[in-house]
Each structure stands twice: as C-alpha cells, then as structure tokens.
Amino acid sequence: MLKKKPAIDKKPEQAVNFRTLVPQDFAEEDTSCSASSSEINQSRFNSLSRKKEALPPVVSRVTTLLCEAESKATSRDFAKSVELLEKATTLGSACAAAKLGLVYHGGLNSTVNPDYASAAAYYFLALKLIYMIPNNKWDMSLLLDVIAGLSEIYRKQMCRTEDGDIWNTGVKAMRHIECTLMDPSMTKFLSHKDNQKCKAARIHMNFCLAMTAEADGEFTEALTLYGTCKRIGECNFATADKLVKKAHTKIRILERQIPKVKPICISCDFEPKELSDIWKLLVCSKCQVVAACSRECLTTHLATHNKKEHEA
Numbered sequence: 001m002l003k004k005k006p007a008i009d010k011k012p013e014q015a016v017n018f019r020t021l022v023p024q025d026f027a028e029e030d031t032s033c034s035a036s037s038s039e040i041n042q043s044r045f046n047s048l049s050r051k052k053e054a055l056p057p058v059v060s061r062v063t064t065l066l067c068e069a070e071s072k073a074t075s076r077d078f079a080k081s082v083e084l085l086e087k088a089t090t091l092g093s094a095c096a097a098a099k100l101g102l103v104y105h106g107g108l109n110s111t112v113n114p115d116y117a118s119a120a121a122y123y124f125l126a127l128k129l130i131y132m133i134p135n136n137k138w139d140m141s142l143l144l145d146v147i148a149g150l151s152e153i154y155r156k157q158m159c160r161t162e163d164g165d166i167w168n169t170g171v172k173a174m175r176h177i178e179c180t181l182m183d184p185s186m187t188k189f190l191s192h193k194d195n196q197k198c199k200a201a202r203i204h205m206n207f208c209l210a211m212t213a214e215a216d217g218e219f220t221e222a223l224t225l226y227g228t229c230k231r232i233g234e235c236n237f238a239t240a241d242k243l244v245k246k247a248h249t250k251i252r253i254l255e256r257q258i259p260k261v262k263p264i265c266i267s268c269d270f271e272p273k274e275l276s277d278i279w280k281l282l283v284c285s286k287c288q289v290v291a292a293c294s295r296e297c298l299t300t301h302l303a304t305h306n307k308k309e310h311e312a
C-alpha cells in the first residue's frame with residue numbers, strides 16, 4: 001500500500017538526479033500516456049524492445065519500468081504500478097512523472113487518493129524534465145497532457161491566495177514553456193497535429209496566467225493574456241476551445257472594469273509623469289471618459305457639460 005504523501009512540502013525535484021536524465025524515453029513517436037488498448041501497448045512494447053540494444057542502460061531501464069508499470073496497471077496491481085512509475089521518475093523520466101501526476105489528480109481506486117498538491121508537484125516535475133531536453137524533441141502529446149492537467153487544477157482546485165506557493169511555482173514553469181512554444185522557430189517544424197496540440201497547450205497556459213493576473217488585480221495584463229488565448233483561437237481540443245470562448249467573455253467583462261481615461265487633465269493639459277500622480281487625477285463622473293488634475297479643473301470641465309445640455 002502506498003504511503004500518503006505530505007502535500008505541499010513534497011519536493012520531488014530534489015529526489016531526481018538530473019544527470020541521469022533520459023530524454024529519449026518519450027521523444028520517440030507516440031509514447032502518449034493515456035493509450036490503454038492492449039494492441040497499442042503491444043506494438044509500443046515491441047518497438048521499444050527493438051530499440052533496446054541501441055539505448056544506453058539507463059534508458060532501457062526506464063523503458064522497462066514504464067512497460068512493467070503499464071502491465072501492472074492493466075492487471076490492476078496499482079500499488080506496484082505506482083511504485084514502478086516512481087522509480088522511473090527518479091531516473092528522470094518525464095513520462096513517468098506525468099503519469100504520476102494523472103494518478104494523483106484523479107486518484108486510483110483505493111490505492112491513491114486524489115491529491116491535487118501531489119498531482120501538481122508531479123506535473124511540475126514533468127514540465128521541468130521536458131524543459132531540460134532540446135525543444136525539437138518535445139513530445140507535444142505528453143506536454144499537452146501535463147498542461148491540461150495542471151490547468152484543470154488551477155481552474156478547479158486551487159485558490160490564488162491559499163495555495164500561493166504551488167500556484168507561483170506553476171506560473172513560473174508555464175512562463176518558461178510558453179516562451180519556448182510561442183517562438184515560431186520551435187513550431188515551424190511541427191506536424192499539423194502537433195501544432196494543434198501546441199496551440200491547445202498555449203491556450204491552457206495563457207488562461208492560467210490570465211487568471212493569475214486577474215486575481216492579482218492586474219487587469220491590463222489579464223486582458224492581454226486573455227487576448228492571447230483569443231488570438232491563438234480554436235484548435236479542435238474541447239477544453240482548450242472552451243477556454244477560448246471563456247477568454248472572449250472575460251475580455252468583455254474586464255474591458256468594462258478598466259476605465260478608458262487618458263491620464264491628462266482635460267482643462268489645463270497637465271500630464272502627470274509619476275504613477276502615484278496619475279492615481280490622483282479626478283475622473284469626470286458625468287462622462288467618465290476624461291480626467292482633471294484638480295477640483296477647479298474638473299469644475300471647468302463640468303461647466304462644458306452643462307453648456308452643451310443647455311444648447312441641446
């Protein structure tokens with residue numbers, strides 16, 4: 001039986017010796033974590049076995065662990081399967097870390113209780129391991145699995161204030177990954193399908209980053225990030241497409257909250273240079289589109305409203 005892990009102070013990255021990092025274990029064709037049909041497993045197993053001779057020992061060790069974990073899961077020996085995945089993760093397998101993220105995210109019968117903090121920790125570790133390999137070898141299916149899982153935790157389980165530490169760790173990781181994915185030199189060699197996955201991952205990340213900015217009261221930043229989701233557009237992945245629609249709604253709501261007032265006095269043209277002085281400007285309560293530097297200037301401006309109404 002698996003021991004319940006302490007939630008947040010669990011730092012799996014410290015347990016991993018990065019010198020044993022094994023990028024190849026997920027860099028080949030489709031090592032997607034979610035496939036479960038035995039036929040696919042069989043063919044994957046065969047292709048992995050065929051590769052075995054040529055691979056360095058640690059890679060073949062990880063490959064064996066992943067295959068064993070899969071077959072233990074198939075025969076419903078979940079405790080053993082988790083144990084094997086943990087071993088593979090310690091050897092630097094991003095795929096194993098991602099699978100553990102999924103396991104803790106959803107729970108596993110009576111073997112593992114859902115635990116979003118552990119799930120997030122394993123997802124972060126997977127991202128870290130992916131980030132450490134050359135980006136032309138990134139497995140988009142794996143990356144999207146991890147990011148979609150994380151995004152769900154951000155949207156449904158975590159609270160910006162209470163889970164500040166985990167939250168910020170993920171934001172940092174997502175910023176790094178987003179920086180790489182938004183680089184056209186990264187995406188230009190991707191297949192159409194991988195490009196769509198890349199887009200979906202970017203939508204998830206930008207949405208999480210936008211949520212963060214919004215929660216922190218940085219509405220202009222939030223608007224830009226929701227705008228990025230909108231610009232990336234739909235990509236035929238249900239959840240990501242839903243987030244694009246949500247981003248549209250968020251933009252409409254936020255635009256109403258951000259006053260579109262030019263920070264210049266309407267009456268005397270005074271233009272404050274310091275942010276603190278900008279905040280001191282008085283916004284005209286009547287038209288709400290202009291500001292004034294003082295009561296006097298505001299009164300002068302208000303008089304123009306009265307005059308116009310008289311003339312009308």
Ligand SMILES: [Zn+2]
Pocket residue numbers: 265266267268269270292293294297
């Ligand atoms: Zn003025």
Ligand SMILES: [Zn+2]
Pocket residue numbers: 284285286287288289290301302305
């Ligand atoms: Zn006015």
